[in-house]
Amino acid sequence: MTFKDRIDAGLQLAFKLKKYVIDPCVVLAVPRGGVPVAYTVASELNFPMQLVLTKKIGHPINREYAIGAASLTDYFIIPHDDVTEVYIQKEVKRVQEKLKDMQQKFMGDRPVLPLKGKTVIIVDDGIATGNTMLATVKVIRKEEPEKIIIAVPVTSAEAYKKLAKEADEFICLLIAEEFYGVGAFYDDFKQVTDDDVKTYINNLHQKEEFY
Structure with missing residues (x-):
């Protein structure tokens, strides 16, 4: 299984995350590769988004x-x-x-959006070892969100085992037993630039103002 690109992966993730539309959600995008995926999720479900700081x-x-x-x-x-x-x-x-x-x-x-009492959805384009995500979840947990959801298109089986017990839910479209890098699961895995990140954030901000 491969994804056409990060937007395609985001659309598929958004479908899995529809059940959270009644929650007070904040989408946290892991820069830079996770931003297009998170932007698509946030756009589809009308959730606010900011970067994982x-x-x-x-x-x-x-x-x-x-x-x-x-x-x-x-x-x-x-x-x-x-x-x-x-x-x-x-x-x-x-x-x-x-x-x-x-x-x-x-x-x-x-x-910066407050996370206390919110359903926090951390989105990346994929997870290899899970060590950085694990530390990220631990530090975000200190802000007292109601729930922490990890949502990614693909993860290694090793990372899934490590992270599933740390998050309130780990939503993943593909758990790969053989993992050769996140890019191997995308047809188009071009680099996401700083300018791309700014564009996604500005586009979503304008959309929020419109609504």
């Missing part, structure tokens, strides 16, 4: 290995014996500065 904190020896994540106001860390508190605090500060820059670049002066 969290970033992973990597291990000092291997930055790709997530040991936690930080949001604009909080952070979550999985304790590791070889990671010092000094390193953690330095990384939290660095990540939060990057998040502020990201918020300004993509969202401008638009206020």
Whole structure:
């Protein structure tokens, strides 16, 4: 099974998420690849959308290995014996500065939507290991949403097992036992640029104002 592109994947996900139209939902798009998917979901179901304003904190020896994540106001860390508190605090500060820059670049002066009491739907174009998503869910949980739903077109079986017990629901169109990268499941997997992200956010904002 493959998806034509991220819009096609978003349309299929929106169909699975229709049951949440009566909930007070906020769609959180994982930049950059998850933005077209999330935009399509939000457009189809008339949900507000903003970017996932969290970033992973990597291990000092291997930055790709997530040991936690930080949001604009909080952070979550999985304790590791070889990671010092000094390193953690330095990384939290660095990540939060990057998040502020990201918020300004993509969202401008638009206020960050509160997540407390909301059904939060985190959307990406696919999940490989699940480590970053796991840390993201943990830090978003601190904002006290009513529910956290992970919604992706494709995930590895390993990531699904890891994340299914952390979210209130994990909606996935394809769980792949053999996983060679997210792009392998798309006919068109072109890079999503910063300008693309801005366009999707602006288009949705204009649509919300129209309604």
